Amino acid sequence: MSKPVRIAVVGLGKMGLSHFSLVHAHPDTETLACDASGFMVDVLSKNTPATFHKDYDRMLAEEALDAVVIATPSRAHAPMVRAALEKGIHVFCEKPFCLDWQDAVALADLAEQKGLINQVGYHYRHVGAFQEMKRIIDSGALGRITHVMAEAYGPVVLRPKRQSWRTTKSEGGGCLYDYAAHPLNLLNWFFGVPAQVTGSVLTSIFSEGTDDEVMSTLRFENGPTAQLSVNWSDESHRKMSTKISMIGTNGRIFADRQECQLYLRAPSEALPQYSKGWNVKYTTELTQESWFYLRGEEYSNQIDDFISAVRDAKTRATENDFRSAAATDQSIAMILENSDTGIPVGEAPRVSPVATPQKRSWFGRAGA
Amino acid sequence: MDKLLFGDNQFFGINHMSEEKARAQAMRFQDTSAIMDVLDIAYDAGIRSFMCTTHDRIAEIAQIVRDNPDRYADFQFYPCMPYAHKYANAVTDHGMIGAVQHFMPEGGLLKTALKGGAALATKDVDGIAKILIDAEMKMFAGLKTPVIFMQNVFTDLLLGMGFTGALKVFHDHILETYDAEPAFITMNMPMLVEALEAEGITNPIVCSNINKIGFRMCGGLEAYTDMMASGRVRAIAMSVYASGAIPPAEAIEWVSGLPGLKSIVFGASSRGNIIGTRDLVAQHMGGLQHA
Numbered sequence: 208m209s210k211p212v213r214i215a216v217v218g219l220g221k222m223g224l225s226h227f228s229l230v231h232a233h234p235d236t237e238t239l240a241c242d243a244s245g246f247m248v249d250v251l252s253k254n255t256p257a258t259f260h261k262d263y264d265r266m267l268a269e270e271a272l273d274a275v276v277i278a279t280p281s282r283a284h285a286p287m288v289r290a291a292l293e294k295g296i297h298v299f300c301e302k303p304f305c306l307d308w309q310d311a312v313a314l315a316d317l318a319e320q321k322g323l324i325n326q327v328g329y330h331y332r333h334v335g336a337f338q339e340m341k342r343i344i345d346s347g348a349l350g351r352i353t354h355v356m357a358e359a360y361g362p363v364v365l366r367p368k369r370q371s372w373r374t375t376k377s378e379g380g381g382c383l384y385d386y387a388a389h390p391l392n393l394l395n396w397f398f399g400v401p402a403q404v405t406g407s408v409l410t411s412i413f414s415e416g417t418d419d420e421v422m423s424t425l426r427f428e429n430g431p432t433a434q435l436s437v438n439w440s441d442e443s444h445r446k447m448s449t450k451i452s453m454i455g456t457n458g459r460i461f462a463d464r465q466e467c468q469l470y471l472r473a474p475s476e477a478l479p480q481y482s483k484g485w486n487v488k489y490t491t492e493l494t495q496e497s498w499f500y501l502r503g504e505e506y507s508n509q510i511d512d513f514i515s516a517v518r519d520a521k522t523r524a525t526e527n528d529f530r531s532a533a534a535t536d537q538s539i540a541m542i543l544e545n546s547d548t549g550i551p552v553g554e555a556p557r558v559s560p561v562a563t564p565q566k567r568s569w570f571g572r573a574g575a
Numbered sequence: 576m577d578k579l580l581f582g583d584n585q586f587f588g589i590n591h592m593s594e595e596k597a598r599a600q601a602m603r604f605q606d607t608s609a610i611m612d613v614l615d616i617a618y619d620a621g622i623r624s625f626m627c628t629t630h631d632r633i634a635e636i637a638q639i640v641r642d643n644p645d646r647y648a649d650f651q652f653y654p655c656m657p658y659a660h661k662y663a664n665a666v667t668d669h670g671m672i673g674a675v676q677h678f679m680p681e682g683g684l685l686k687t688a689l690k691g692g693a694a695l696a697t698k699d700v701d702g703i704a705k706i707l708i709d710a711e712m713k714m715f716a717g718l719k720t721p722v723i724f725m726q727n728v729f730t731d732l733l734l735g736m737g738f739t740g741a742l743k744v745f746h747d748h749i750l751e752t753y754d755a756e757p758a759f760i761t762m763n764m765p766m767l768v769e770a771l772e773a774e775g776i777t778n779p780i781v782c783s784n785i786n787k788i789g790f791r792m793c794g795g796l797e798a799y800t801d802m803m804a805s806g807r808v809r810a811i812a813m814s815v816y817a818s819g820a821i822p823p824a825e826a827i828e829w830v831s832g833l834p835g836l837k838s839i840v841f842g843a844s845s846r847g848n849i850i851g852t853r854d855l856v857a858q859h860m861g862g863l864q865h866a
Contacts, residue, residue, distance in 0.1 A: 221663070228735030232766070250700060255737040369669065445588055445597075445660075465593055489592050491790050491820040500762035500793045501731050 212517050214274040215239040217263055217287065219247040222301050222328070223278035225501060229510045230276060231257060232499040235518050241266050263287060272296050274324070274517050276510075280372035281379020285310040292317050297324040299513045302392070303384045304532035308540050311533035318529055324516045326509070326524040327532035329392040331449060331464075333505035333512075335493030337393060340451065340462040344397050348475035349455030355398075355433035357390035361447035363439035364413050374414045381417030383409060383539060387437040389449050391542075392535040394425060394433050400534045400541075401425040401433075402556035407546040412440045423542045428556045435542075464503075465490050576624075576722060576756070576780070579856045579863050580653060581617045581849075582813065582842040583627040586610045591818040600844065607635045616846050618650060620853050621863050626653040626782075626840050628726070634714035641717055655724040655760060656711040678707055704744045705752075712753065722780060723749045727760040734767055743774040756780055758811075762791055765798040768808045778809060782840060785812035787821050787829045803835030811838040823851060831859035 212235055216227040219242040231238040241260040242248050252259040260266035267290060274297040277287050285305045291298050292314065304327045305311040318325035331337050343349065363386070364374065372378035373385060394401075403426040409418035421437040431453070439447075450463040458471040469486045471478075497507035512525045541552045584590070588601030604610050614625060614636070627633045633654075640647045665674035712720070725745050733741050742759065749757035758780035761767040771779045785803075789796035791814060803810050810833075816826050830836060839856060843849045857863055 224732065224736070228732050231737055232735035232763075251736070251738070254700065254740055257737065448594060450594075463594055465591065489818070489820070491592070491788070491817050494790070496789065496791070496795075497793060499731075499735060499766070500791060501735055502728060504791075 209235075209518060211235055211237040212273045212514055213237045213239070213271065214276065214514070214517075215241055215260075215266060215270065215272055216276045216278065217241045218277065218279035218283075218301075219244075219251070220278065220280075223276075225506065226276045226278050226301075226510065227251075227257075228501055229499060229507055230514070231255070232501075233511065233514055234498070235514060239266070239270060239272070264290065267291065267294055267296070274299065274513070276513075277301060278328075281384060282306055282372070282377065284379075285314065288314050289317070292321060292323055292325075295321060295323065297513075297517045299324075299326045299328065299510070300529075300532075301328045302532065303379060303388045303536060303539065304529065305536050306379050306384075308533055308536035311529060311536040315529035315533050322522065324513065324521065324524050325529040326513050326516075327527045327529065328509060329389065329527050329532065329535070330503070330505040330509050331389050331393055332396055332526050333508045334464050335490060335495060335504075336462040336464060336467040336488070337451070339467040339488060339493050340460060341396060343460060343467075343469060343478065343481075344453075346475065346477035348457060348471065348478045348481070349453070349460060350457030351429075352431045352453050352455040354454040355394070355431050356450075356452045357394050357433050357435050358451070359386050359390050359437045359439075359447060359449040360441040360444045361386065361439050362442045362444060363447075364419050365440055365442050367413050367415070370416065374417055376417040381409075381414070382419050382437055382439045383421050383542065386439045386447065387421040387423075387435060387542075388535055388539060389447075390435060390437065390451060391538050392532070393449075393451055394427075394435075395531065395534045395538060398427040398431055398433075400537055401553065402428050403551055403553035404538075404541040404545045405551040407542045409542075409546045412438075421542070423545070425538070426553075426556050430556075430558055467493065576809075576811075576838055577622075577651075577864050578838050578860050579622050579853060580624045580626045580811070580838055580840040581614070581622050582840045583625070583630075583633070585842040585844050586613075587628070587630060587632070591814075603844070607632060607639070610636060611639060613844055613849075617843075617849050618647070620850055622849070622853060623649045624651045624653055626655060626724070629654055629656045629658045629711040629714065631658075637714050637718055651719040651721055652715055653722045653724065653758075654712065654715055654720055655726050657707065657726060657729060658711070659726060659728045675703060678710060679703070680706065700741070701744050704741060705748050708745065708748055709752070720753065720755055722756045722758050723753060724758045724760050724782060727762055730759045730761045730767065731763055734761065734763060734770055739770045739774050742771060743776065746771075746774075746776055746779075758782065760813075763793045764808070764810070765794045765802045768802055772807070778807060780809045780811065780837070782811035782813055784814040784817075785810065785830055785833070785836070786815050786817040787826060788817050790814060790817040790820065800833060803833055806835060808835060809837045810835050811840055812836060813840045815839055815841060824855060827852070827855040827859055831856070837865075 214236050239258045248259045275291045277300040288298050288300050373380040405424045407423035410420040412419040419440045423435040425433040452461040461468045467488045474483050494504050497504045516524045545552045586604045588597045590597035640650050665677050669677050746757040760782045764783035784791040792799050812830050815830050841852050
């Protein structure tokens with residue numbers, strides 16, 4: 208076996224602890240961790256076998272690291288990621304990646320130029336049902352997709368509460384950065400960066416400093432219009448629930464974490480295992496098993512992808528590189544600008560009409 | 576420990592197949608009386624053990640059982656703790672230290688120490704853990720709780736971090752204070768058993784997914800069956816039907832044939848499914864109770 212990947216988890220908050228557990232449980236790692244708060248470091252250094260630091264820069268200077276997992280508040284991502292890349296260290300960073308999307312692009316450039324593995328924690332791309340949705344979209348079986356709903360709901364802010372970075376917009380908190388970024392990232396995966404963003408409304412319900420609700424209309428090149436509808440003040444959901452549905456000229460598709468439902472008007476040669484009418488696939492058959500399970504295979508598998516890429520000296524992570532996360536940061540910036548100014552951001556996309564084979568009317572000919 | 580345990584996921588909007596189904600169940604079981612109706616069917620069918628999260632709603636059920644000792648003379652709770660959402664919410668509301676403080680008794684030494692920002696020694700962590708366990712157990716005062724579990728999110732977080740001393744703290748405290756069998760729920764059974772052995776805990780009761788298709792069995796189906804055959808674990812199987820992916824008769828026949836299997840836990844909402852599972856277990860495992 209090759210020598211273990213020396214990897215430090217930075218930031219031991221909610222996501223950081225979960226990453227620390229997954230990284231430490233991985234058979235091919237030697238785990239370190241870093242957190243500025245004395246409390247977590249005190250408790251964990253006395254009770255777990257890992258090596259702990261309180262100062263990030265000092266850790267980078269003193270330790271020979273192969274990789275870092277950055278799970279600090281979002282505003283700290285860009286400088287911390289840059290410092291690691293400059294030392295030649297592979298980086299996995301939590302989402303949202305950078306609050307200024309130009310930083311995200313610059314970091315993608317730097318990581319690529321240095322040939323370092325770079326990945327962002329958009330775990331929904333590792334959910335079996337959304338992977339199946341992506342496969343179906345790419346197969347073309349839905350025909351031309353025109354109509355998309357991208358939703359996320361959950362019970363994060365249910366009353367006015369203590370300020371933290373998660374509820375402070377300038378720190379990268381709020382429903383747009385924290386929640387809406389997920390369905391938005393899936394839309395980017397399916398369709399790229401929107402050509403135009405209109406109708407964005409960010410509303411505060413309980414939070415003083417930031418938004419609790421996001422509505423926005425995203426228009427993509429060559430067809431799809433997506434309505435983004437996100438609210439993190441919804442107690443009726445036990446935990447975050449992300450779902451996407453879309454309608455195309457040959458059917459309809461719906462996916463969430465549990466299942467992928469496809470309706471086909473006509474069977475498609477590209478998808479021989481799906482038939483005309485309704486088809487449903489459940490998480491039990493779509494899930495790729497992981498080596499260790501903590502809170503969902505997607506969290507385990509994204510960390511395993513990262514560690515494996517570093518261990519096997521691959522050139523890039525399988526999914527969610529910095530460049531793709533920069534597309535989401537850019538989409539977030541478009542929504543923010545549109546919500547601030549009320550003016551559409553970007554150009555209306557070109558939409559070619561649906562081809563009507565065989566029968567061509569006078570009008571069709573004239574239009575073609 | 577009984578051979579067949581009744582679970583509670585179906586009552587709280589947890590369904591691994593479909594959010595729509597989960598919501599329909601959450602609506603149906605909004606009233607505690609609807610949960611009691613299903614528990615009554617299970618109890619009257621001879622299923623005496625209810626494996627449940629330390630959710631607020633369970634406190635209401637515990638009260639009903641306490642108030643009707645004749646009706647529920649043999650009713651046993653198998654509590655699973657902690658109810659993780661409660662702590663996750665507290666961390667969001669109060670921060671990490673604030674959340675711990677929040678659950679410590681007023682005026683206690685630990686609360687004072689935490690307020691002062693004092694460094695926590697290992698023994699302090701033990702003390703905090705015991706206080707949290709006792710708080711979770713309050714709702715079952717005066718009721719039978721022969722087996723007490725640590726929930727999988729917690730078990731697996733500690734297991735992954737290598738914080739396995741906390742598993743031992745839980746184990747010892749349950750034995751000493753509750754005269755009950757400590758047990759663990761996990762999604763990583765073979766790895767957990769090894770870690771518990773390293774802490775000096777042998778032949779533990781461990782509840783994990785065990786099903787014919789290997790769904791959510793980390794380490795692989797074979798590692799599970801090998802561990803069970805080795806006699807190092809008293810295994811409880813959950814997700815035996817893999818959320819409905821395996822037909823009941825096939826699922827029970829397969830799992831009951833595994834060496835080292837002590838019990839099956841299942842959730843159901845209809846009389847038909849409850850009786851169906853009971854009959855399959857009675858047939859393949861030779862009754863519902865160990866001799």
